[in-house]
Amino acid sequence: MWKLTLYRAVKAGTKNFMRNGWLSIATTSVIALALFIISFLLSLIFIANLVLGQIQDKISVNVYFKTTAEEKDILKIKENLESMAEVKRIDYTSREMALSSLEEKYQNNEVIIDSLKELKENPLEASLSIKVYDPDKYELIESELLAGAPKEYVSKMDYSDHRGEIDRLNKIIKSIRQVGTVMVLIFVAVAILVTFNSIRLTIYTYKTEVEIMKLVGASNWFIRLPFITEGVLYGIFATLVVGIIWYPLAGYFAPFFASAGIQIDTMQLLYQNLALIIIIQLFTGIFLGVISSFIAIRRYLKA
Amino acid sequence: MIEYRNVTKVFNGGVTALNNINLKIKKGEFVSIVGQSGTGKSTLLKLLTLEERPTSGRVIFYKTDLDEISKKELPFHRRRIGVIFQDFKLLLTRTVYENVAFALEVAGVKSDEIKKSVSQILNIVGLERKLNSYPHELSGGEQQRVAIARALVHHPEILIADEPTGNLDIINTWEIADLLLKINKLGTTVVLATHDKETVDRLGKRVVGIDDGRIIRDQEKGKYMI
Numbered sequence: 001m002w003k004l005t006l007y008r009a010v011k012a013g014t015k016n017f018m019r020n021g022w023l024s025i026a027t028t029s030v031i032a033l034a035l036f037i038i039s040f041l042l043s044l045i046f047i048a049n050l051v052l053g054q055i056q057d058k059i060s061v062n063v064y065f066k067t068t069a070e071e072k073d074i075l076k077i078k079e080n081l082e083s084m085a086e087v088k089r090i091d092y093t094s095r096e097m098a099l100s101s102l103e104e105k106y107q108n109n110e111v112i113i114d115s116l117k118e119l120k121e122n123p124l125e126a127s128l129s130i131k132v133y134d135p136d137k138y139e140l141i142e143s144e145l146l147a148g149a150p151k152e153y154v155s156k157m158d159y160s161d162h163r164g165e166i167d168r169l170n171k172i173i174k175s176i177r178q179v180g181t182v183m184v185l186i187f188v189a190v191a192i193l194v195t196f197n198s199i200r201l202t203i204y205t206y207k208t209e210v211e212i213m214k215l216v217g218a219s220n221w222f223i224r225l226p227f228i229t230e231g232v233l234y235g236i237f238a239t240l241v242v243g244i245i246w247y248p249l250a251g252y253f254a255p256f257f258a259s260a261g262i263q264i265d266t267m268q269l270l271y272q273n274l275a276l277i278i279i280i281q282l283f284t285g286i287f288l289g290v291i292s293s294f295i296a297i298r299r300y301l302k303a
Numbered sequence: 304m305i306e307y308r309n310v311t312k313v314f315n316g317g318v319t320a321l322n323n324i325n326l327k328i329k330k331g332e333f334v335s336i337v338g339q340s341g342t343g344k345s346t347l348l349k350l351l352t353l354e355e356r357p358t359s360g361r362v363i364f365y366k367t368d369l370d371e372i373s374k375k376e377l378p379f380h381r382r383r384i385g386v387i388f389q390d391f392k393l394l395l396t397r398t399v400y401e402n403v404a405f406a407l408e409v410a411g412v413k414s415d416e417i418k419k420s421v422s423q424i425l426n427i428v429g430l431e432r433k434l435n436s437y438p439h440e441l442s443g444g445e446q447q448r449v450a451i452a453r454a455l456v457h458h459p460e461i462l463i464a465d466e467p468t469g470n471l472d473i474i475n476t477w478e479i480a481d482l483l484l485k486i487n488k489l490g491t492t493v494v495l496a497t498h499d500k501e502t503v504d505r506l507g508k509r510v511v512g513i514d515d516g517r518i519i520r521d522q523e524k525g526k527y528m529i
């Protein structure tokens with residue numbers, strides 16, 4: 001009996017959806033728009049985090065050691081620092097590695113290559129490139145480093161040069177996350193409100209039908225289910241519409257990111273997360289449709 | 304059997320629609336409730352369908368005190384009753400067949416049983432050829448007959464008719480009146496509210512006269528009088 005009722009409700013809801021034509025299209029569009037905005041903002045936050053992660057990763061404290069410093073001492077300092085919880089990674093560049101990468105970089109520039117050859121001794125310094133999880137922690141690294149390494153070893157530290165940048169970046173990351181979260185919340189609320197209203201409009205056209213249904217002894221669930229079915233259909237079609245827009249959009253943005261020097265392949269991201277994206281969108285769309293129709297039908301079921 | 308015991312209904316605005324009504328309707332009876340506009344006929348019937356609840360007094364419906372029927376039980380109570388109205392109240396987006404079948408779908412009846420019952424009842428009201436018509440393709444009399452079929456398809460204990468001929472011409476009115484008589488003969492209790500003199504006189508059944516919320520007359524084989 002329950003299955004039969006559900007089957008009939010789904011059938012009636014589908015029929016209503018088809019018969020309502022323009023209203024269904026309009027409602028689906030509104031949900032699609034809401035879904036699009038939410039997806040767009042979430043993606044923006046996601047990509048922003050990726051980009052910021054990349055930039056953050058580039059920031060490091062570079063410590064240069066005088067040419068007189070012994071390699072084993074430098075490696076010991078490296079080991080010391082690596083044992084700190086705050087440190088993410090330390091890359092050691094020996095004097096020889098520095099020289100060969102310089103040669104490689106200027107292999108087509110004969111002037112520089114020639115002048116390098118003229119030198120009897122390698123003039124370049126060994127260095128440690130230190131990356132930490134939290135840019136705020138660089139000061140800690142600095143004091144630890146100066147405590148562990150003999151002062152006369154350290155030639156220079158290009159940390160203070162980056163300090164302003166690191167600070168600013170931190171602030172940007174935080175505010176993007178905050179603003180993004182607030183924006184998503186606002187748009188979710190707006191979407192529910194708008195969807196609720198358009199479904200209420202649909203249901204209003206069925207006001208007398210609901211009255212008649214009640215008079216012939218329809219239970220509240222029997223009346224409600226067709227409208228909830230409509231809500232589900234709105235959600236499914238909205239997801240479909242957004243999916244159709246989303247795919248070329250990702251392709252459109254790909255070169256844009258590339259030209260901005262950001263190493264993000266939007267198409268690849270889309271493919272990698274396709275299942276997740278579809279599930280989130282479908283869930284959000286259906287949730288919007290169902291919750292709205294549920295609220296909208298409520299007042300017609302009183303008494 | 305239906306019984307009103309000292310029933311009074313006062314609406315929120317302070318209108319006393321029913322004033323201390325005492326009335327018994329036996330199983331299988333045909334009762335016409337007559338009276339001028341605004342005297343409380345519809346209110347009296349709405350107490351049976353529980354669209355309204357009495358301010359004081361009790362309504363007994365086949366051994367059930369209607370006061371005890373909860374919101375949850377309401378749909379089941381309504382399936383024991385058939386109702387028709389002046390404005391037919393058909394589902395305009397559904398065919399004749401679908402409109403009638405709806406009253407059974409609501410109760411979770413299986414499709415093949417629905418098919419049987421619907422064609423049977425459409426035969427009784429004489430609409431077996433209009434199965435696939437929509438309400439706007441039918442005359443007023445035909446629409447009311449669809450409504451009657453819908454009200455009866457689940458074999459209710461009682462048919463409540465509130466001004467069923469109010470929108471119909473004389474020929475259709477007589478047809479509907481005859482149909483109601485036929486239904487009553489087949490065993491269904493009929494309660495009819497009307498201010499249509501022609502119909503009441505033609506029926507020659509029990510007449511209860513109401514004025515200003517009070518019963519002023521109650522006659523077997525009565526005529527319309529005010």
Ligand SMILES: Nc1ncnc2c1ncn2[C@@H]1O[C@H](COP(=O)(O)OP(=O)(O)OP(=O)(O)O)[C@@H](O)[C@H]1O
Pocket residue numbers: 314315316318319320338339340341342343344345346347466498
């Ligand atoms: N929901 C309501 N709220 C307030 N007053 C109401 C309500 N329903 C009916 N009334 C009042 O109760 C009185 C009786 O109304 P009712 O509908 O029962 O009359 P009636 O005899 O059916 O009239 P008619 O022949 O015109 O259909 C009227 O004065 C009406 O205005």
Ligand SMILES: [Mg+2]
Pocket residue numbers: 344345346465466
């Ligand atoms: Mg009335």
